[in-house]
Amino acid sequence: MASLSDFQKMLPDLSRGEKAQILKWVVQELDADFPGIDSRPDVCGGEPCIVRTRIAVWLLEQARRLGTSEQALLAAYPQLRAEDLVNAWAYARSHAEEIETQIRENETA
Secondary structure (H helix, E strand, O other): OOOHHHHHHHHHHOOHHHHHHHHHHHHHHHOOOOOOEEOOOOOHHHOOEEOOOOOEHHHHHHHHHOOOOHHHHHHHOOOOOHHHHHHHHHHHHHOHHHHHHHHHHHHHO
């Protein structure tokens, strides 16, 4: 099996089309994984959260919908970085139905 350094050495010799195909395979392999977002049964009941925190994506999305600015979110949650919000917004866009359901469920709880 080739190592990462083997692939790194091969990369310059590949055409743009071959690189694009490799990227497509990697994306398919990752499937629903999102950078900076983690979902584990033992953290927040399995709801997707910002890694290294217990801050649920639905919570951030709901706050944004209610008019909370990114600056206010970063001030309210000092452990968050701007990159975390970018990841949360991307996840919320890609998983809109799931986030909607979580917002509804948590509003009625």
